[in-house]
Amino acid sequence: MLKNMEYKQVIIVRTDIKISKGKLAVQVAHAAVSAAFEAYKKKREWFLEWWATGQKKIVVKGGDEKDLLKYAEIAKKKDLPVAIIKDAGLTELPPNTLTAVGIGPGPSRKIDEITGDLKLL
Amino acid sequence: MLKNMEYKQVIIVRTDIKISKGKLAVQVAHAAVSAAFEAYKKKREWFLEWWATGQKKIVVKGGDEKDLLKYAEIAKKKDLPVAIIKDAGLTELPPNTLTAVGIGPGPSRKIDEITGDLKLL
Numbered sequence: 001m002l003k004n005m006e007y008k009q010v011i012i013v014r015t016d017i018k019i020s021k022g023k024l025a026v027q028v029a030h031a032a033v034s035a036a037f038e039a040y041k042k043k044r045e046w047f048l049e050w051w052a053t054g055q056k057k058i059v060v061k062g063g064d065e066k067d068l069l070k071y072a073e074i075a076k077k078k079d080l081p082v083a084i085i086k087d088a089g090l091t092e093l094p095p096n097t098l099t100a101v102g103i104g105p106g107p108s109r110k111i112d113e114i115t116g117d118l119k120l121l
Numbered sequence: 122m123l124k125n126m127e128y129k130q131v132i133i134v135r136t137d138i139k140i141s142k143g144k145l146a147v148q149v150a151h152a153a154v155s156a157a158f159e160a161y162k163k164k165r166e167w168f169l170e171w172w173a174t175g176q177k178k179i180v181v182k183g184g185d186e187k188d189l190l191k192y193a194e195i196a197k198k199k200d201l202p203v204a205i206i207k208d209a210g211l212t213e214l215p216p217n218t219l220t221a222v223g224i225g226p227g228p229s230r231k232i233d234e235i236t237g238d239l240k241l242l
Binding site: 037040054055059083 | 145147149153157158161174178209242
């Protein structure tokens, strides 16, 4: 196991749609849970390191649907755990609206190559 | 397996502390992930039903620290998965501030007995 490596999970949210504080929190939670289980199943070592070191999570602003899909695609190519969240659209949003993308847990350095320039929400 | 039973996860947040939208989303995500893995380990049947039916999540307003601890205690007594989230306090909050409580996934009816009267965030 590599030592001295930091692990984190980054959740990217859209900034071009209007969404309430509570609904946003739910979308972020969906992305966090789905990507965490993806890691648990396919990248157990990363998951366990992340779990043992405080489960660092960061929420960042990612632009529109196209932007978020681009980040998701790059993350998949880098073999990182990825979750793409779409909302059922029962309340605030049209059905099937992409709302958030979860990346990781994985090595911070690897994730920063994708999301390092995005601003914190 | 019981049929026609709905499952959900409820995340209760404090309403007596000031917290930014992004930080709140992170706290809710911490609670969602921790309580989901608690269920995965100890209540696999509930977890799998919840996972298969859209992973319903609700964020509600719960009052102060004492209120949140009370809900957590009742949920534990009912044998529901519970996660109590405290913030490291590196940025907006004093260290060790309780920020959120995650309950479930579990049967909606069982959780509603505890949080049914709380308002959506």
